[in-house]
Amino acid sequence: MDHFNDDEIGQLLRLKRHEQPPPAYFDNFLHEFHRRQRTELLRQPLWRIALQRAHDFMFQLNVPALSSYPAAAAAILICAAVLSVKVYQSPDAGSGGTLATTAMVQQLPRVPAETDDAPWSLSTPVSTRGLDTTPFRLAKESAQTHRAAATTPRYVLDSTPVSYEAALRF
Amino acid sequence: MRQPFGFKNDVASAPLLFPLSARVFLAAALLSGIPPLHAQEQSTSSISREVKEVFERSAKAVVKIRAVDQHGKLAGTGFFIDSAGTLYTAYSVGADAEDFTVELEGKEIPAHQVMTDRRSGIAILKVDLPTPALPIGKSSSLELTTPVLTVGFPLDLPKTPSFGMIAGFDRKFLGRYFSTTHLRVNLPTQRGEAGAPLLNFKGEVVGILVSSVDNGSACYALPIDAAEKIRSDFVRFGEVRHGWVGINVAPAATPMEGSRAQFTDIMPNTPAAESGAKPGDILLQVGITAVREPEDVLDASFFLTAGDPVPITVFRGDEKLTFTVEAGFHPATPRPRIASPLSPGQAMPLGLDRTP
Numbered sequence: 001m002d003h004f005n006d007d008e009i010g011q012l013l014r015l016k017r018h019e020q021p022p023p024a025y026f027d028n029f030l031h032e033f034h035r036r037q038r039t040e041l042l043r044q045p046l047w048r049i050a051l052q053r054a055h056d057f058m059f060q061l062n063v064p065a066l067s068s069y070p071a072a073a074a075a076i077l078i079c080a081a082v083l084s085v086k087v088y089q090s091p092d093a094g095s096g097g098t099l100a101t102t103a104m105v106q107q108l109p110r111v112p113a114e115t116d117d118a119p120w121s122l123s124t125p126v127s128t129r130g131l132d133t134t135p136f137r138l139a140k141e142s143a144q145t146h147r148a149a150a151t152t153p154r155y156v157l158d159s160t161p162v163s164y165e166a167a168l169r170f
Numbered sequence: 171m172r173q174p175f176g177f178k179n180d181v182a183s184a185p186l187l188f189p190l191s192a193r194v195f196l197a198a199a200l201l202s203g204i205p206p207l208h209a210q211e212q213s214t215s216s217i218s219r220e221v222k223e224v225f226e227r228s229a230k231a232v233v234k235i236r237a238v239d240q241h242g243k244l245a246g247t248g249f250f251i252d253s254a255g256t257l258y259t260a261y262s263v264g265a266d267a268e269d270f271t272v273e274l275e276g277k278e279i280p281a282h283q284v285m286t287d288r289r290s291g292i293a294i295l296k297v298d299l300p301t302p303a304l305p306i307g308k309s310s311s312l313e314l315t316t317p318v319l320t321v322g323f324p325l326d327l328p329k330t331p332s333f334g335m336i337a338g339f340d341r342k343f344l345g346r347y348f349s350t351t352h353l354r355v356n357l358p359t360q361r362g363e364a365g366a367p368l369l370n371f372k373g374e375v376v377g378i379l380v381s382s383v384d385n386g387s388a389c390y391a392l393p394i395d396a397a398e399k400i401r402s403d404f405v406r407f408g409e410v411r412h413g414w415v416g417i418n419v420a421p422a423a424t425p426m427e428g429s430r431a432q433f434t435d436i437m438p439n440t441p442a443a444e445s446g447a448k449p450g451d452i453l454l455q456v457g458i459t460a461v462r463e464p465e466d467v468l469d470a471s472f473f474l475t476a477g478d479p480v481p482i483t484v485f486r487g488d489e490k491l492t493f494t495v496e497a498g499f500h501p502a503t504p505r506p507r508i509a510s511p512l513s514p515g516q517a518m519p520l521g522l523d524r525t526p
Binding site for chain 2: 151152153154155156157158159160161162163164165166167168169170
């Protein structure tokens with residue numbers, strides 16, 4: 001840069017001021033800009049591009065504000081799950097559990113006692129659970145039980161006596 | 171020293187202004203105002219004590235009744251009338267339902283329907299246990315303003331007393347005749363109290379609560395004499411036998427012998443048709459019931475029992491005539507459904523002394 005003096009630099013600047021790009025240069029400028037930008041981007045690894053885009057997307061959507069919606073939805077789902085479990089439980093959780101356990105035990109074939117101490121062999125009967133598709137407690141029964149327990153009775157007191165005489169006769 | 175407004179001087183002059191006799195009179199007058207106030211407090215306290223005593227004495231025999239009808243579960247009140255577990259309740263509680271239980275001393279005890287009667291508005295249930303019972307009184311001894319109380323189960327609340335007084339003896343309500351006179355009682359009621367006993371201050375049952383009036387500010391009760399007539403029929407015949415003769419009655423233009431009840435129609439094929447009664451006769455008496463107004467025949471009719479002889483006294487021309495007919499079955503009353511006729515060993519004790 002030392003072989004240019006100030007006069008020469010000034011002359012060059014004056015010359016550049018009058019230079020014009022070719023006639024189609026500005027028509028293709030934006031397209032060329034994007035092409036070069038993509039080329040530059042593709043030099044990065046794919047995961048970094050994805051991360052960068054996700055990052056930009058989140059910031060664009062105001063993530064802190066949006067995060068409350070998934071949290072609320074998750075809370076509602078948890079509540080619904082807890083309520084559904086409670087609704088379909090038996091009224092007496094203890095006895096209901098006992099009954100269910102009893103029913104399950106009754107369905108399991110009991111392995112003969114003598115086999116407990118006997119050495120295991122291929123001929124020993126294997127305890128298997130019968131694949132009965134009948135549920136231990138039908139949903140209908142469960143619903144009836146709970147509705148019956150929760151139903152408020154009709155407290156009776158008529159607004160007029162039922163006693164009635166059509167005419168004055170005897 | 172002159173002390174025109176001195177305290178001592180005022181006191182000293184008092185004997186001059188009010189001599190001893192006047193002061194005694196004044197004191198007596200003042201004291202005479204105290205006894206009425208004191209007596210009023212005593213009277214209120216006495217009523218409260220009596221109500222409490224009756225409630226505590228009667229509460230054990232009053233039970234909550236639960237049942238199931240076509241609309242679902244229902245709850246009402248009932249009360250035991252003997253130690254064998256017989257209990258009265260309202261028709262709307264004990265008639266068109268099943269799976270009856272009563273809550274006695276904290277336990278649910280199954281009950282069964284003994285009989286129901288729509289014409290009177292009552293039902294009788296029974297539990298197979300020895301039970302406390304309420305004594306039966308006389309509703310005929312009630313007067314206007316007689317104090318009464320009831321014990322019932324309003325809504326899902328515990329046993330609750332209500333206090334009021336007899337406000338009327340009504341034969342019709344909202345243009346409809348009752349089958350017999352009902353007691354209108356000024357005591358507040360709530361749903362769930364149908365079938366509750368109406369008690370006098372002796373603790374005796376004088377009525378059965380059957381309905382509310384005007385959104386629960388008052389209520390109607392069937393007189394216990396009417397309920398006992400139904401029970402007496404059931405004990406005698408195993409069914410309720412509402413009787414009738416077959417005569418229509420209307421107001422006469424001119425009262426005769428103190429009665430305004432005039433025969434208008436003698437219905438064919440009824441006991442009255444062959445009795446000799448004629449249209450235009452003035453009715454004076456049916457059985458032991460004197461008749462003054464046409465509405466009096468409601469009670470006269472209610473206490474008739476089919477199959478019983480009924481003396482009827484009328485005024486015709488210038489003479490009184492009495493003829494006797496055998497009452498038939500009341501046509502407007504279907505034969506009541508008898509759920510469980512009592513066997514001879516299960517007969518309900520009965521203490522009736524009213525002769526229909």
